[in-house]
Amino acid sequence: MDLSGTWRARPADDDVRRSGIGLDTDDRDWEQVPVPGHWRCTPAFADSDGPLLYRTSFELPAPGDDQRTWIKVGGVFYQADVWFDGAYLGDPEGYFVPAAFDVTALARLTEQHVLAVEVSCPPQPTSRNRRTLTGAFQGARAAAPGWNPGGLWRPVEVLTTGPVRIDRCRVLCRDANSSRAHLRLAARLDSDRACKVQVLTVVDGDVLAEHDHALATGVNELAWVLDVGDPRLWWPWSLGDQPLTAVTVEVRIDGALSDRHHVVTGLREVAVDDGIVSVNGERLFTKGVVVEPTHLDLARVDPGELRRDVESARDAGLDLLRLKGHITRDDFYAAADELGMLVWQDLPLQGGYARSVRRPAVAQARAAVDVLGHHPSILLWCAHDTPETRAIGQQLPTWNKTILDRWVKRAREKADETRPVIAHSGVAPHLPQLEAADSHLWFGWGRGDVRDRSRFAANMPSMVRFVSEFGAQSVPHSAEFVDPTRWPRLDWSALAERHGLDRSTMDRYVPPARSVSFTAWRDATQQHQADVARLTIETLRRLKYRPTGGFCLSSLADAAPRVSTALLDHHRRPKLALHAVADACRPVVVVADQPPAVLHPGERCAIDVHVVSDLRTPLPTVRCTASLRGGGLSRQWQWEGDVPADSCVRVGTLQFLAPDAGGDLVLDLVLELAPGTPDGAVVTNRYLSTVSR
Secondary structure: OEOOEEEEEEEOOHHHHHHOOOOOOOOOOOEEEEEOOOHHHOHHHOOOOOOEEEEEEEEOOOOOOOOEEEEEEOOEEOEEEEEEOOEEEEOOEOOOOOEEEEOHHHHOOOOEEEEEEEEEOOOOOOOOOEOOOOHHHOOOOOOOOOOOOOEEOOOEEEEEEOOEEEEEEEEEEEEEOOOEEEEEEEEEEEEOOOEEEEEEEEEOOEEEEEEEEEEOOEEEEEEEEEEEEOOOEOOOOOOOOOOOEEEEEEEEEOOEEEEEEEEEEOEOOEEEEOOEEEEOOEEEOEEEEEEOOOOOOOOOOOHHHHHHHHHHHHHOOOOEEEEOOOOOOHHHHHHHHHHOOEEEEEOOOEOOEOHHHHHHHHHHHHHHHHHHOOOOOEEEEEOOEOOOOOHHHHHOOOHHHHHHHHHHHHHHHHHOOOOOEEOOEOOOOEOOEOOOOOEEOOEOOOEOOOOHHHHHHHHOHHHHOEEEEOOOOEOOOOOOOOOHHHOOOOOHHHHHHHHOOOHHHHHHHOOHHHOOOHHHHHHHHHHHHHHHHHHHHHHHHHOEOOOEOEEEEOOOEOOOOOOEOOOEOOOOOEOHHHHHHHHHOOOEEEEEOOOOOEEOOOOEEEEEEEEEEOOOOOEEEEEEEEEEEEOOEEEEEEEEEEEOOOEEEEEEEEEEEOOOOOEEEEEEEEEEOOOOOOOOOEEEEEEEEEEOO
């Protein structure tokens, strides 16, 4: 039975806790609230930080002799206390962790019932001493200022099982090849009696394993392995197809079904070595994007919208989605599985946390494997996003980076040995760990010029093994939160406080004072964002496997009206950067070392030209032409040769003197491919410089 619908709620205090949980409470004057939902979406609680007490009444037939009745709370933001007919059931914690409670004895007393749930989601500081694992949904840059996600955001259900219930079941694919896939399964069975059971494992309709077990009363832990012969391997979209495999675990007593657990998974093997990803033994230069929450109202977000975000990333040539600081709805992961997108999954830990969070963080790290581990799209787990922003905090031992993150990483490694786990993201090399797992490098936005990245990579190659954040802010087309008629006297404070504008950094790179209108400034911010994204991606692809294994730019889409690094605004209208990213992520590109923005007359230049191919087959006899024009200069270079599969090759070097005449200098690159290649017959690129007078 699904208890979704209209419930009653009111602010929780001691009087309500005493009188509001029983069958005889008159709740007609309580506010109506939707479940699933977030309480701030109800006008009466639009400014509330809770806690709230929720109630609903329902009828339920008494369970049979060999039946058990359960209340399942699918998801609560963030903590709850649960009562059934006035009896206390428990206190679930963690917004993505479902909880179930046995109410069989109470359900046999009467057919009229009341379920009461007190929900708490206290406000959190933005960066340090946080106490709840709400991640990007609360106090983060992606969330609206003051937003509180509190509420029952997933359905609440009444379930009926036999004497034994599958409380949790973990299905993981450890390794796979063309002849065999190795599955590891674990289940926790809750039995109301000592009994013997048969546990069946069904794969795509065939029973591949059957085991007999003697259970004790209470919780029983089981683990087993299963080999699947001649598996249909799951691949990222750029490497192959995405066949999915149905796995069902059934528990039977004397042949009668007591409970079952069903998941859809994929058979594949993943690994990450020095930032280089391999799937089923094939290495892959991963091109990714950071994914913020699709919508702050997670309870009512359209599953189609989640899928369209995944499709937008794939259409841009990307193959990796980093879910930054949050776990989202199941529909997102199902879409990634079906579309062949890899997922970097963060635990909802962002910024600094108080010491009291260690125990719930470890428990939720294990629970995340139970909830999500069967998805083939999930490539790796990350324990903590940016635990330290201060330079000294990144170099010296700290509670978050040194203690908390190690506990969470260890918990996930024990729960899931089939995937890589990293302790944190965005932490520079430090003693005793002098190699960075990943880096946040904001050249062109807060740190120098985007052209400085090549020199930085040459001096510190360990910092570009995997770049997990870069980009620049821009103003979206859908800027209804701005009054353009007030230009240039906009409400700059509101843009910074409510809509995310980094005013000081914007003044440095795209100063509003240089634009004659709001439209001109908006277009300039989008062009700068596009240039930063394209030039950074080209630099990292030019370093393919030597040493760079991939990247994630920031970010895909906004959840609310914002000035941000997103490629799509909150209405999903694309910015210029989306097209630039799609061009830079084509399977075959021709790129040059980024010329200086400004050249002086007579300055000597040497620019290398590279061809990068992600194709799995060689490109025979390609022709590359480079043309340089401007300031009275006109030169052309041409090369021919083969490009190996999945490689980056230097095809030649342009050497020239900057002309004496000032003006724009345009470098055009043209790569002519053999017929039948995915990008067609011709690939082009262009670079602009200015010769100072």
